[in-house]
Amino acid sequence: MRRMSQNPPNLRPDLARAHVPDERREGQPTIGMVSLGCPKALVDSERILTRLRAEGYAISPDYKGADAVIVNTCGFLDSAKAESLDAIGEALRENGRVIVTGCLGAEPDYITGAHPKVLAVTGPHQYESVLDAVHTAVPPAPDPFIDLLPASGVTLTPRHYSYLKISEGCNHKCKFCIIPDMRGRLVSRPAHAILREAEKLVEAGVKELLVISQDTSAYGVDRKHDLSPWKGGEVRAHIIDLARELGRLGAGGELWVRLHYVYPYPHVRDLVPLMAEGLILPYLDIPFQHAHPDTLKRMARPAAAAKTLDEIAAWRRDCPDITLRSTFIVGYPGETEEEFQTLLDWLDEAQLDRVGCFQYENVKGARSNDLPDHVAPEVKQERWDRFMEKAQAISEAKLAAKVGRTMRVIVDEVDEEGATCRTMADAPEIDGNLFIDEGFEGLAPGDFVTVTVDEAGEYDLWGRVD
Structure with a gap:
C-alpha cells in the first residue's frame, strides 16, 4: 500500500x-x-x-x-x-x-x-x-459597483471548516504564560452574536466548527452568564448552553462542532452527555500541562492530577468514544526526575489519545523566569524524548485498536494520489489523518464518508470507502 x-x-x-x-x-x-x-x-x-x-x-x-x-x-x-x-x-x-x-x-x-x-x-x-x-x-480606492464582500467574509481555512472564536483574554495567572498581559482578562462575546456567526458559516457551506478561545470552559463568566435572545427564546452565555445550540445547527449530523482549549473545571462533565448524544464531537482538548502537584503549584495551576484521573474515567464511562487531547511542558523550573517520572506514570494511567509536548522556554515578562533551579537544556531534551516515546506508543496502540472499525470521516483534500480525511478524533493541523488510497475519485473536500479502517501507523490511519 x-x-x-x-x-x-x-x-x-x-x-x-x-x-x-x-x-x-x-x-x-x-x-x-x-x-x-x-x-x-x-x-x-x-x-x-x-x-x-x-x-x-x-x-x-x-x-x-x-x-x-x-x-x-x-x-x-x-x-x-x-x-x-x-x-x-x-x-x-x-x-x-x-x-x-x-x-x-x-x-x-x-x-x-x-x-x-x-x-x-x-x-x-x-x-x-x-x-x-x-x-x-495604501489608501483605499473602492469601486462600489464591483467591490462587494462575499457574505461569508474572507477565510484562511478550507471552506468546509472554520474557527469560531467565542472570547478573548484569560483570567488565569499561570507563571509561564504572558497571554493575559498581551490579550487582557476574559471578555466573552454575547451568545447570540456567536450563534449568528455560526449560522452564517453553516449557510455558507461550513461542515465543521472549531470553537476556540484562551479558556473555552470559562466562557460567559465575565458576563455573569447573561441571557441573549435567540430563535424566539433565550440562550445563556455558558459553554454548556452554547455547545448545545451550536450542535442544533447541524441537521442530520451534517455539522461537526469541536471544542478546543477546555480548562478542566467541574462543569466540563456536563459537556460529555452532549457528546454522547451526538450534538458535539466526542473530543476534549484540555491543557493539563503536568501531573505532579508540586510542579503544578510552581506553575500556579490547580494541583489535582489524581482527581483529574477520576474525571477522565467518568468521561469515558459516560461517552466511551471520547477522544482526549492535551499538551504538557517538560523541564519546567525545579522539575526533578521524580516529578517527571510522576508525569510519565500519570500518562500511562490516563492513556490520552492525542498529546503535544513542549520543552520549557523562558518568555520575556513571565514570572516563571525568576524561579530557581532551571533545568539544563540537555536534560529537557532527554525528558522530551522519553515523554514523546511513551506518548507515541500509546497513540500507536490506540490507533491499532481501530483497525477493522467502521467510522465516519470528513474529507479535507483530494489529489491524484488519494484523499486526506479526518475522523472525529482528529482536529485539523494538530492531530492525525485518515488516508484513502483507492476508490476516492468521486470525493470532494467537505464530504462526509463512511470508511472501514484497514491499517494504522503511529499517528495516522488508512481506510477504504464502504
Whole structure:
C-alpha cells in the first residue's frame, strides 16, 4: 500500500497565507497577509482581511502582487518570536512595505529594533489600528459597483471548516504564560452574536466548527452568564448552553462542532452527555500541562492530577468514544526526575489519545523566569524524548485498536494520489489523518464518508470507502 506523508502532533506556530479567489481590477489596491501562531490569531487575520475586502482592497496570495503586506505575529515563546521576526524579514525582502500586528506587536521596540523599516506596529486584536496603518500606506480606492464582500467574509481555512472564536483574554495567572498581559482578562462575546456567526458559516457551506478561545470552559463568566435572545427564546452565555445550540445547527449530523482549549473545571462533565448524544464531537482538548502537584503549584495551576484521573474515567464511562487531547511542558523550573517520572506514570494511567509536548522556554515578562533551579537544556531534551516515546506508543496502540472499525470521516483534500480525511478524533493541523488510497475519485473536500479502517501507523490511519 502506498504511504502518504504522516502528520505527527505538531503545535509549533503555523503559517497561513490568504488564498482568495479574486480577479484584481486595474488600479485596485492590494494587500497580502502572513498569519503566524495559533488559530485565535488566524481568526484575527480573517477579520482584518474581511474588513479590507469590504473597503475595496484586493487580497494577494503572494508578496509580489501586493502593495503592502500585513504580518500577524506570535509572541508567546522566544522561538515563536524568532519565527515572527524571520517572517517580517522575509516580507521586507520580498515586498518592502510591511505592517506588523498580533501578539508580538505588544513589544514594538523589539520589532523595530530588528526591523526598523516596518511601516507600523500594532498589538493583538487592534483591528482599527491595523486598518489605519493600511489606509496610510495604501489608501483605499473602492469601486462600489464591483467591490462587494462575499457574505461569508474572507477565510484562511478550507471552506468546509472554520474557527469560531467565542472570547478573548484569560483570567488565569499561570507563571509561564504572558497571554493575559498581551490579550487582557476574559471578555466573552454575547451568545447570540456567536450563534449568528455560526449560522452564517453553516449557510455558507461550513461542515465543521472549531470553537476556540484562551479558556473555552470559562466562557460567559465575565458576563455573569447573561441571557441573549435567540430563535424566539433565550440562550445563556455558558459553554454548556452554547455547545448545545451550536450542535442544533447541524441537521442530520451534517455539522461537526469541536471544542478546543477546555480548562478542566467541574462543569466540563456536563459537556460529555452532549457528546454522547451526538450534538458535539466526542473530543476534549484540555491543557493539563503536568501531573505532579508540586510542579503544578510552581506553575500556579490547580494541583489535582489524581482527581483529574477520576474525571477522565467518568468521561469515558459516560461517552466511551471520547477522544482526549492535551499538551504538557517538560523541564519546567525545579522539575526533578521524580516529578517527571510522576508525569510519565500519570500518562500511562490516563492513556490520552492525542498529546503535544513542549520543552520549557523562558518568555520575556513571565514570572516563571525568576524561579530557581532551571533545568539544563540537555536534560529537557532527554525528558522530551522519553515523554514523546511513551506518548507515541500509546497513540500507536490506540490507533491499532481501530483497525477493522467502521467510522465516519470528513474529507479535507483530494489529489491524484488519494484523499486526506479526518475522523472525529482528529482536529485539523494538530492531530492525525485518515488516508484513502483507492476508490476516492468521486470525493470532494467537505464530504462526509463512511470508511472501514484497514491499517494504522503511529499517528495516522488508512481506510477504504464502504
